[in-house]
Amino acid sequence: MKRTVFLQDENAVWLKGNLHSHTVNSDGSLTPEEMKEAYKHHGYDFLAITDHDFYSDTRNMTDADFTMIQGFELWSNAGNEKDIHVHYLWEDSIEPLKPNETFHLPERTGRVATAFAYEMRNKGCFVQLNHPHWSMLSVEDIEFDNPYHAVEIMNYGTEWLENTGDGSVFWSEMLYRGNKVWGTGGDDNHNHYPLDDMYSDSFGGFTVVKARDRSSKAIMEALFTGSFYTSTGPSIYDFYVEDDEIHVVCSPCERIFISGHTRPYQRKLGRHVTEFVTKLKGSEKLVRAECMDAAGRSAYTNPIYLE
Ligand SMILES: [Zn+2]
Ligand SMILES: [Zn+2]
Known part of the structure; x- marks a missing residue:
């Protein structure tokens, strides 16, 4: 039996996107149109404009080669007054928030923010905890309730600004x-x-989905089901468990690590490693892979759950 998080469909397409960006509608310098052109010309397939506390409606900017994902980034505090930034992403057919209007929570507390997160989940939104390292969060800060579909494990803006963009240890x-x-x-x-x-x-940091097609609906489906990887450079072409073997296929890397819900990890090192096949230890509840290239840039798969 083959188990994987990547969509198994011979017509599926790999699409590269940026899920997190700010425009003149909050504290960014580009207009939504300028942002789209920049990413389109840089080889991206999709983009989410996620202004602070403001939903920039970009539905009419999608074209045949480029898809806009709808969303915004909400600022609130945890119980201990640390800043928590939460991402909401959604497909075109729903409108969980009024477009092009500033939105504020009635109270910027963790409890109100968590209730709002569940409300938005129920409306069909993908809910993501942003840049936990930059926010100086520990897992205990969010463990009183976890409404998140995802955690942002690479945030290039804060990596570039303060070397605090790597959320992989938090994850x-x-x-x-x-x-x-x-x-x-x-x-x-x-x-x-x-x-x-x-x-x-x-x-600098991007997400590559394996989706049914280029529509916002298909891209969101890929996010909800984990059919994507996250990278600052390398590509991942396949990742699956078949019988008792784990398989990873990637662009040329120097290190491939397989990790689970606990140690031990497994690894393969080399000059141009593009594949790693290894046996399950047998006790893993989940397995996932990190592929690191010679420049130290990593690509991360999502976990395959084995239970
Ligand atoms: Zn942001
Ligand atoms: Zn933020």
């Missing part, structure tokens, strides 16, 4: 504790510098 800890959450990545770009400047915060 590991959530998984160790039995939370079932996917790992996403995005730029969180504000574009206060030109796109070709070395200080540009665009084009």
